[in-house]
Amino acid sequence: MSKSTPLAYAGIVGATFFWGTNFNAGAYIIKSMAPISASIERFAISTLLLVLIFSLAGKLRLSTLKNNLLAFIGLGLLGFTAFSLATFFGLQTTTPINGALILATTPLWTMIFAVLLEGERIDRGRAIGLILGLLGVGLVITRGDIQVLLGLKVASGDAMILAGSMAWAANMVGTRRFVKDSTPLETTSFSMLFGVIGLIVLGFIYEDPLADIRNASLAIHGAVIYLAVFGSLIAYLLWFKGIHAIGAARTSIFFNLAPVFTMLVSSILGVLPNIWQLLGAAGVILGVVFASGMVFSPVQPKPIMSR
Template identity: 25%
Template sequence: MGSPETKQTKIWLAYSGLLLAVFFWAVNTVIAKAVVLEIRPMALSFYRWLIAFMIILPFAVSHLKKDGALIRQHLGFLFVLALPSVAGYNSILYFGAQYTTAVNISLVVAAMPVMTLLFSWIINKEKPLFLQSMGIFISIIGMLLIITKGSRQLLLNLSFNPGDLLIVFAIASWAFYSVLLKKRQIHISPISFLTVLIAFGTLCILPLYVWEFVVYKGFELNRVNISIFLYLGIFPSILSYIFWNYGVRTIGASVASVFMYLLPVFTAGIANVFLQESLFFHHFSGGLLILLGLLLSSRRRT
């Protein structure tokens, strides 16, 4: 058994890694909004994952050879998993960023665990507890409060910001992926799994990027844009994944999930400084309802 000092060091490393993972994702959200007028969504998504694939592949080759038989056995399912995760989630999020604020994106994304619980109920027939059901309901109210800006008139007229609705669709895409992953687990190494999903996801994005390029043309490949793509390919795509999984293995999924509550906090701070985005009452009240819903939905039987 490890010494108490070693265990304590691992715990602090896990906490630090989780903080960095969420921070990198927050910056990803702000970047999506900041570059929306210069770099189209599919270009942002395609080059992000292409760079991530090029970086991770040399480290994954030996693992891919070892897991080759299992990968071939589950090739179809791995392709299905890549659609709502690598190909779907961020591409839809980048489209949504054209029409809404980075703060709105982060607040709605914070409700992802509740959306996953709802999908588990629908697909896997995992009936939630009473408190979990209340959590789902309260979080949905919080999301509605944010996307309607607290206006009853907008709700009654079903006049929603298309960007906010796209973000809801994006988190539904990721929740669907999470439920599928739990329904049928594939016992290959994490790096093999991530590499295959990135490869399939990037291939799925490619035809959409080509169409986007033909219709809207490209973007200027300057030093700033290259830096943005390198950041997206390394930090939120690879390092966040590594740090998050280390945190989950070290302190458990339930404790790690609490760190996602910091996503709106980090995003709001960064967006306020770099994008001059303001916070309003519906942001605070909707965010608090989502937080309450998350706390209730994370309860388990003892």
Template identity: 30%
Template structure:
């Protein structure tokens, strides 16, 4: 469980490395489980109930901090609502929508470009200086995304035949880039647990009208059973609460640049899990696109961008 004062954990770097390996595994599992359950649980139901369950788990621990820091929350409510909209509200909702029409492997590959989108948005909106090596990294990663979206066939792009899920996933990482830039521009001075609990609470309120519209007018919801409850619990606990705690502990213990390297494991884990559980196979375009994305990420992160220290939800 996240702590209001995690300083004592910084003395446990071994635990940090274990957590940083588990974090991309949980993020990969988020894509694989979502892809495997989209026929049983509508995407907006998936997003809404994931965060409701996470909130129910966190609230007993986070509520005292919310009360203690209520003045700051009230003063920064507009900023926190915007942050919650782009992160808790939009990011996973879009990811689960993407799972309807694309593979878990594609989701993970595109998701791995989040540092690139953060750097790009920081350059466009905050005026951060971009070094030539970072610009090259961004260009390579974007080329990798285009390769994955086009499935290695230029005719897919020129004929506007790209899978909707791939484009929705690009919108998801774009949303996370906006969140990260806003987080830097409008930093909210709250302890980690208080911030997370407040973000989830506001994010649930953001998703609620979309969930109700989908429930009443489109999907009709889903039948609660062991087969549908298990993935929701996984979404809430593993890529949600635990991945957040492990990621922030890792960044605190070994630094953002070294922690960021572990993000590269997400598509590796996803391709393995998707092959085992979903029968997905890797195409040549996955390998080429993945190598371009990996090369771009390495070049961009070698430039020492502080944006990689931003909080990451799964």
């Protein structure tokens, strides 16, 4: 294990923490602002900060953008536009419980794509970790009610959210597979740039972003800025760096920590977890332990060649 590996794991956990708090902040924002308009403001701020700060610092190379243009367009539309909008429009015709359970399949799709595109092996630890993680997320979301699981029905909304889950998984594997000679910072910045362009186009089709942003209160804008800086900019940088260091399949397991962090923040805000949520959190944490190779020796990810 290289010296950078523990830092990579810490960064991945940090990213999932910020994504977990996104649900808490997002629930507050959505009461006063249309979803796509809020997404446009969030990612526009993130993109602007990334491009301005790191362009001035000489960290973004136009040659990287040129050499990976098609890859960045695809990754941006998959990881930023399609994932968020598939989830949003899917939830219009399905329940939040259905959506959350379907999104929990993201690590499974990531492993499948990694096997198909990268030739990675699913070792014993990651297989156990995946099962424990999915079971844990199921307990957190369903509160141990088996009827919730038995009552799942395939609807148009479910299919859209499943498509979003697969889009995010494809984005993670595609970052490692198709992007050449690009730093995690460059990959995040350029992918986010095309993702926000996609959001803007769809936003003006389905909503009135300019009016929504103009009429939002300062408190709402403050919450959006939190999402832009911590829930987007910093989280995605940490996540892509984790993919670069330990591989897409192993990184994806940590995605299951997000609902656990959401639960913890809710507890701080006065909504205490029940026994099923606590058991689910334990399952998720154990899943991360197994998947990260702390119990069984992990299969080393294929190194990324630098040029």
